[in-house]
Amino acid sequence: MLRIRTFGHAFIYRQLPLLLLAGLPLAGWAQRPAPLPFKAPAFREAAPAPVAGGTTVSGHVDQPTTRTISLSYGPDWRGHLTQTVEAKLSPAGDFRLVLAGLAAPTEARLGYDNTYATLYLTPGDALRLTFEPSRFERTLAFAGRGANANNYLTQSALATSQDDEAGRTPDARAGRLSAAELRRVADGYRQQRLAALTAYAAAKPLPAAFVHQQRQAIDAEWASSLLSYTSRQSAERRQGGYATLPVGYYDFLREMQLERQDSALAQSAFQSLLMTYGFTQLNDEDGNLPTGRDAGRRLYQKATDVLGDGRVRDVAVGQYLLGRVESAHTDIRPLLPDFRAHNHDSTIARAVRQAVRAHLALATGQPAPDFTLADASGKKVSLSSLRGKVVYLDFWATWCAPCLAEMPASLELRKKFAGRDVVFLYVSLDGQAADWQNYLATKQVASPNAVQLHDGGAFNGAAPKAFNVQAIPSYWLIGRDGRIRANNPPRPSTSPAIDNALEQALKP
Structure with a gap:
C-alpha cells in the first residue's frame, strides 16, 4: 500500500507507479513551512562492505517512530513491486537491508512508518542513509556507492513538491489555462527540469544509464501533464468552451515514438504515462x-495507431x-x-x-462476503449481523484525500436517512489504529446509523481482500438480504443519485 497524504484524483490505488513517490505534482498537498536546518547524525555502525553479488542499504533513523524499515523492488509488467526485504532497527536506530542477486539497475521503494521514497539501485551498491521520520522528505540523505543518484532523486522530489505547492507545476496551473497555454507551460517546465538534471550531473557524476532514465522520466511526466489537461478542467470551463483542444493537440504522442520504448516499461514514470493514456484516450x-x-x-x-502493435500497447x-x-x-x-x-x-x-x-x-446479486472487525470500543461487528438492513459500505483511510472529501456529504446522507433501515458502515484501512481513532475523536460525528470499524491489515486485511478493494474510496450497496445491490454505487456527494439508490434498496 502506498500512503500519500493527499491526492487530487478520484481514487487512491493500492499500488501506484513509483513516479508518484518521486515528486511528481500531486494536487492538494498541504503547505509546508520552510525546512529547518538539519544535521545528519553520525552513523552508529561501520560502513558496510559490499556484499558479493548483492546490494546493501544501511543507515540510521533519528528518533524512530517504529522499529521496522522495508525496501521493495522488482516491478512486474504493471510497475507493481513484487519483492520486499525488511529489517528491524537496533535500539540505537540503525538498520541494514541486503538485496541478494540484484541483476540490473532498478527503481525501489524505501518504506518507513507509512512514508516512502524512491531509490535507484545498481548491483553492488553500498548505500548508507539517514533521516528523521517527522521530516522524512526534508532530511533524507545518502552516502556511499550510489549516493549521487539517490540524493538527486530526493532533491528533485522535494523541489517538484514545493513547486506544486506554490502552483508552479503544469498540473497545478492546468485548470486555469487554455490547452495552448498549458503546452507552453509544460514545455518550459520540462526544459527547467532537464537543465537541473544536467547541472546536477555536471557537479556530481551520475551513471549514464541513470541520466538516460531520468530524461525519459521527465519526458513521460511532461506527456502525462498534457494528456490529463481535459480531466483538470471544471465543468464550467468545458461548457464555456475554454477547454477546447486545438487541432493536432495529441500529435506529441506519435512524436514520442512510444512503440519503440519497450525498455522504459521498467520505469515508473513510463508506466504512469501508459495509465494516463488509457484513461484519457481509450x-x-x-x-x-x-x-x-x-x-x-x-x-x-x-x-x-499511437503505441504500435507490440508490448507497449x-x-x-x-x-x-x-x-x-x-x-x-x-x-x-x-x-x-x-x-x-x-x-x-x-x-x-x-x-x-x-x-x-x-x-x-462480486457482481450485483451475489452474496456479500462476510467479515468481522472491531469498532472503536473493541466490540466485534460482522457484516452478516446487519442483515435485514440496507448497508452502505465505505472503505476509506485518514490519509486518503478523496475519501475525506466525501465525509461531509456522507454525514448529510446519514442525517437524511436517520431512523430508517440503513446502516452506514465505514471500514478504515489505516495501518495505525491510532490515526483512525484520532480521526473519529476529533473529526467524525457519531450517529446511531453509523458503524465505524478498522482493518489494521490495510489493503491486505480480511475485509478489503474479500471485496477485492484495489483503490479507495470504495463504496458498496448491500441489500437487506445480504446480497450486493451495487459494487460501484453513487458516492455520497452525488445526491440525488445516491438518495435514489438507497430508496430503491429500501423498497420491499
Whole structure:
C-alpha cells in the first residue's frame, strides 16, 4: 500500500507507479513551512562492505517512530513491486537491508512508518542513509556507492513538491489555462527540469544509464501533464468552451515514438504515462468503457495507431482494462474477444482473467462476503449481523484525500436517512489504529446509523481482500438480504443519485 497524504484524483490505488513517490505534482498537498536546518547524525555502525553479488542499504533513523524499515523492488509488467526485504532497527536506530542477486539497475521503494521514497539501485551498491521520520522528505540523505543518484532523486522530489505547492507545476496551473497555454507551460517546465538534471550531473557524476532514465522520466511526466489537461478542467470551463483542444493537440504522442520504448516499461514514470493514456484516450466521450458491437476493434485500432502493435500497447491496454475492473468494477467481458485476438503477453492475459473472475464473484446479486472487525470500543461487528438492513459500505483511510472529501456529504446522507433501515458502515484501512481513532475523536460525528470499524491489515486485511478493494474510496450497496445491490454505487456527494439508490434498496 502506498500512503500519500493527499491526492487530487478520484481514487487512491493500492499500488501506484513509483513516479508518484518521486515528486511528481500531486494536487492538494498541504503547505509546508520552510525546512529547518538539519544535521545528519553520525552513523552508529561501520560502513558496510559490499556484499558479493548483492546490494546493501544501511543507515540510521533519528528518533524512530517504529522499529521496522522495508525496501521493495522488482516491478512486474504493471510497475507493481513484487519483492520486499525488511529489517528491524537496533535500539540505537540503525538498520541494514541486503538485496541478494540484484541483476540490473532498478527503481525501489524505501518504506518507513507509512512514508516512502524512491531509490535507484545498481548491483553492488553500498548505500548508507539517514533521516528523521517527522521530516522524512526534508532530511533524507545518502552516502556511499550510489549516493549521487539517490540524493538527486530526493532533491528533485522535494523541489517538484514545493513547486506544486506554490502552483508552479503544469498540473497545478492546468485548470486555469487554455490547452495552448498549458503546452507552453509544460514545455518550459520540462526544459527547467532537464537543465537541473544536467547541472546536477555536471557537479556530481551520475551513471549514464541513470541520466538516460531520468530524461525519459521527465519526458513521460511532461506527456502525462498534457494528456490529463481535459480531466483538470471544471465543468464550467468545458461548457464555456475554454477547454477546447486545438487541432493536432495529441500529435506529441506519435512524436514520442512510444512503440519503440519497450525498455522504459521498467520505469515508473513510463508506466504512469501508459495509465494516463488509457484513461484519457481509450474511454468513450463520457469517460466510460467503450460499448457497441465493434467497441473492442475501435479500442485496439486507436491504441495501435499511437503505441504500435507490440508490448507497449499490450501493457497499456492491459493496464486500462484492469483499471476499469479494479477501480469501477466495470464488466469488461464484451471487449475480451478482441483482447484475446490482439494481446501477445500471457502474463497480462492471466491477470485480466483473474480480475474478471473476481469481478463476477462480486457482481450485483451475489452474496456479500462476510467479515468481522472491531469498532472503536473493541466490540466485534460482522457484516452478516446487519442483515435485514440496507448497508452502505465505505472503505476509506485518514490519509486518503478523496475519501475525506466525501465525509461531509456522507454525514448529510446519514442525517437524511436517520431512523430508517440503513446502516452506514465505514471500514478504515489505516495501518495505525491510532490515526483512525484520532480521526473519529476529533473529526467524525457519531450517529446511531453509523458503524465505524478498522482493518489494521490495510489493503491486505480480511475485509478489503474479500471485496477485492484495489483503490479507495470504495463504496458498496448491500441489500437487506445480504446480497450486493451495487459494487460501484453513487458516492455520497452525488445526491440525488445516491438518495435514489438507497430508496430503491429500501423498497420491499
